[in-house]
Amino acid sequence: xxxxxxxxxxxxxxxxxxxxxxxxxxxxxxxxxxxxxxxxxxxxxxxxxxxxxxxxxxxxxxxxxxxxxxxxxxxxxxxxxxxxxxxxxxxxxxxxxxxxxxxxxxxxxxxxxxxxxxxxxxxxxxxxxxxxxxxxxxxxxxxxxxxxxxxxxxxxxxxxxxxxxxxxxxxxxxxxxxxxxxxxxxxxxxxxxxxxxxxxxxxxxxxxxxxxxxxxxxxxxxxxxxxxxxxxxxxxxxxxxxxxxxxxxxxxxxxxxxxxxxxxxxxxxxxxxxxxxxxxxxxxxxxxxxxxxxxxxxxxxxxxxxxxxxxxxxxxxxxxxxxxxxxxxxxxxxxxxxxxxxxxxxxxxxxxxxxxxxxxxxxxxxxxxxxxxxxxxxxxxxxxxxxxxxxxxxxxxxxxxxxxxxxxxxxxxxxxxxxxxxxxxxxxxxxxxxxxxxxxxxxxxxxxxxxxxxxxxxxxxxxxxxxxxxxxxxxxxxxxxxxxxxxxxxxxxxx
Numbered sequence: 001x002x003x004x005x006x007x008x009x010x011x012x013x014x015x016x017x018x019x020x021x022x023x024x025x026x027x028x029x030x031x032x033x034x035x036x037x038x039x040x041x042x043x044x045x046x047x048x049x050x051x052x053x054x055x056x057x058x059x060x061x062x063x064x065x066x067x068x069x070x071x072x073x074x075x076x077x078x079x080x081x082x083x084x085x086x087x088x089x090x091x092x093x094x095x096x097x098x099x100x101x102x103x104x105x106x107x108x109x110x111x112x113x114x115x116x117x118x119x120x121x122x123x124x125x126x127x128x129x130x131x132x133x134x135x136x137x138x139x140x141x142x143x144x145x146x147x148x149x150x151x152x153x154x155x156x157x158x159x160x161x162x163x164x165x166x167x168x169x170x171x172x173x174x175x176x177x178x179x180x181x182x183x184x185x186x187x188x189x190x191x192x193x194x195x196x197x198x199x200x201x202x203x204x205x206x207x208x209x210x211x212x213x214x215x216x217x218x219x220x221x222x223x224x225x226x227x228x229x230x231x232x233x234x235x236x237x238x239x240x241x242x243x244x245x246x247x248x249x250x251x252x253x254x255x256x257x258x259x260x261x262x263x264x265x266x267x268x269x270x271x272x273x274x275x276x277x278x279x280x281x282x283x284x285x286x287x288x289x290x291x292x293x294x295x296x297x298x299x300x301x302x303x304x305x306x307x308x309x310x311x312x313x314x315x316x317x318x319x320x321x322x323x324x325x326x327x328x329x330x331x332x333x334x335x336x337x338x339x340x341x342x343x344x345x346x347x348x349x350x351x352x353x354x355x356x357x358x359x360x361x362x363x364x365x366x367x368x369x370x371x372x373x374x375x376x377x378x379x380x381x382x383x384x385x386x387x388x389x390x391x392x393x394x395x396x397x398x399x400x401x402x403x404x405x406x407x408x409x410x411x412x413x414x415x416x417x418x419x420x421x422x423x424x425x426x427x428x429x430x431x432x433x434x435x436x437x438x439x440x441x442x443x444x445x446x447x448x449x450x451x452x453x454x455x456x457x458x459x460x461x462x463x464x465x466x467x468x469x470x471x472x473x474x475x476x477x478x479x480x481x482x483x484x485x486x487x488x489x490x491x492x493x494x495x
Contacts, residue, residue, distance in 0.1 A: 008052040012045075013061050014068040020045045094442040097425040101464075101477045101489040104452030109148065109155040114140040116480025119461045121150050122172035124192050132175055134467050135192075136478065138486055139167040145180060147192070150476065151469035153488065159194040169210045173235070177245055179221065181207035187223055189235075189247055198247045202231050213265040213274045213291075220274060220291055221247065224260035229253055230278065232291055252295045258282050262318040265291075266325065271350045277328070279315035286315060286328075288348055299348030303330065303341060303400065305393035313339065316416040321441075323424035327401065331416035331429055338410050338429055340418065340439055342402035346395065404444030409433050419464035419477070428477055430459040436479050436489070450477070450489055457483040 002008055049058055061067065117139045124135040124147075136150040143166055145159040163182040170180045177197065178190045185203035187210070190196045203225035213220040221233040231250040238244055258281040268275050275298065276289040284307065288298040304312035317331035321342075330341040408431035410416065417430040426447070427439045434457045438448030453459055463478040477489040 002054070008054060009058060010066060010068055010071065012049060012052070012054055012058045013065065015045045015048060016058075017061055017067070095425065096438065096440040096447045097421070097423055099491045100421070100426075100438065100448060101475055101491050102448065102450065103490050103492045104450065105153070105488045105490060106452065107148070107153045107486040107488060109153050110138070110140070110146055110486060111155065111158045112140065112142055112144060113484045114142040114144070115482045115484055116140055116460055116486055117166055118169055119463045119478045119480045119486070120170065121463055121465060121467060121478065123175055124172055124178075125175045126192055127176070135172075136488075137170050137172075138480065139170060139180075141166050143167070145170065145178075145194075150467040150478070150488070151474070157193070159190075162190060162194055162196070163188060168206065168208050171210045171212050173212055173214060173219070173221065174237070177235075179210050179212070181210045181223055183207075185225055185227065187247065189245060197245050200233075200247050200250075202250055203227050203229060209260070209263055211263050211265055211276075215274065218274060218291075220265065222263060222265070222276060222291075224263050224278075226259045228256045228259050230256070230260055230263065230276070230289075232276070232295070251293055252291065254278070254289055254295050256280050261314055261316045264318055264320060266320065266345070266347075268350050269326070269347055273350060275347070275350075277318065277345070279318060279330075281314055282311050283314065284312045286318075286330075286343075286345075290350070298350065301343075301346050301399070302393070302396045303332075303343060305396040315341075317418045319418045319420055319427070321424050322420050322422055329418045329420060329427045331418040333410075333412070333414070333416065335412065336409055338406045338408040338414075338416055338431070340402070340404055340406050340427060340429060340444070341400055342427070342441060342444075344399040344401060346399050402441065402444040404439065406431075406437055406439055407446055408435070408437055414458070415460060417460070417462045419462040422465050422475060428462055428464050430462050430479070432456075432458045434459060434481065434483065436462065436477065450479070450487075452487040452489065453479065453481045453485055454483040457481050 120137050121134055122137055123132045125132045134150050136148040138146040138148065143163055145162055145167055147156045148154065149156060163180055163186060165182045165184040167180045167182050173179055176191060178192055180188050183206050185201055185205045185207055187200045187207060188196055189198040203223065204227035206226035207223050208226060209224040211222045219235055221235055222230060224230050232252040233247045234251045236246045236248060261279045261281055263276055263278045265274050266277055274291050276291055278287045278289060284304040285300040285302050287300045289295050290298060303315060313332040313334045315330045316333045319329045321327040326345050328343050328345055330343055332339045406429050408429050410432050414432055419428045424441060426441050429437050429439060431437065434453035434455050436450040436459055437446050440447045459479050459481045461480045466473050467476055475491060479487050
């Protein structure tokens with residue numbers, strides 16, 4: 001007897017359940033008109049059973065047996081899941097704007113050849129009152145921090161030995177103070193010339209991200225480390241009495257269960273108070289934290305609300321849209337290709353005790369909860385919990401504006417990077433094949449591929465924005481890779 005899921009039995013079940021074994025009455029009444037093929041109904045089933053070597057009663061359907069209809073339904077469902085992409089609607093007015101950076105300029109002025117770890121363009125000034133200028137900051141694996149002109153690529157300076165290990169992230173605070181974070185867990189504040197002002201070692205290892213909230217009233221600096229901690233500093237600024245810039249002790253520490261992947265500051269839509277958006281390894285959620293001396297979790301937002309996997313992906317890179325601060329681009333750890341999500345941020349209420357009638361438009365919809373049990377009635381039933389979870393899942397799913405495949409290959413050891421075009425018309429993503437891809441924000445399509453790095457090498461870091469050049473303001477993309485190349489992509493000059 002063949003297996004229950006053999007093709008022969010599946011076909012036999014189909015013939016039997018569709019009455020190919022029944023003899024119709026008009027077969028014995030030659031005077032009646034018979035539909036073509038009806039006289040062969042019985043022969044079809046009998047001939048197939050005999051030819052396949054099945055038992056005479058083969059094809060009896062019992063509960064749980066595989067049928068032809070079940071196979072077709074499962075195939076349709078598989079195809080739908082395999083090819084599913086949540087794409088936007090093409091709109092000529094909202095599409096990928098032209099002209100776009102496509103011409104590669106490999107920077108030849110770096111003082112050494114080493115893997116590029118981070119790139120960023122910041123506004124800097126040596127002293128208070130000096131004219132501010134744009135500076136391209138480039139860190140390399142040989143512990144150098146190089147400062148270049150982002151337009152002419154002229155080397156302005158190269159800081160050697162500023163850190164005791166390679167610099168993974170850097171930022172500029174108040175245009176004068178350079179903050180560098182290293183693999184050893186050390187955070188150093190220096191001036192643009194490289195003179196150390198303050199240093200802290202509050203992480204055990206690998207500070208992967210430095211974020212700045214450069215506000216006059218509440219200046220904040222946050223660092224995320226692979227010791228599963230996020231430290232928040234309230235730096236003191238120089239005063240007329242002669243005090244100097246100092247980071248000071250961390251004013252708050254957030255301890256996570258897994259290592260943080262990405263973070264950024266954003267103002268709360270209702271109160272304008274700074275909150276911290278965090279993603280962490282082995283979680284498909286975005287987490288919203290306050291920046292108070294005792295930070296608390298406001299809530300979280302699931303980027304895969306309908307997934308039945310334990311962890312669908314990790315949001316590994318975050319970038320706020322330059323034209324809409326409520327939208328964030330998320331580069332994920334999906335394999336074998338990066339998935340890009342454009343997500344509307346569902347910021348929870350700052351005060352969980354507020355009600356929609358008093359909290360303003362940010363709470364016009366039910367707030368996200370840190371769990372299904374944290375603010376429900378004591379008599380909440382399992383059914384009501386399920387309904388509440390469904391409402392939250394539907395809201396989280398609707399917040400994903402674009403869900404697309406970038407075709408950017410990556411592995412479990414990759415470091416995804418995303419960067420918005422300054423007009424918000426698209427997003428650049430890195431890859432492990434040496435290509436920088438441009439994704440149209442309105443449709444989710446790959447519309448541009450920049451090939452300036454060696455084929456098959458990792459593009460480690462990205463930055464995109466406007467810089468002042470000889471021809472005025474121009475849009476550029478800066479990419480650095482493990483082929484030891486720093487590439488500045490510019491708009492092709494018109495002939």
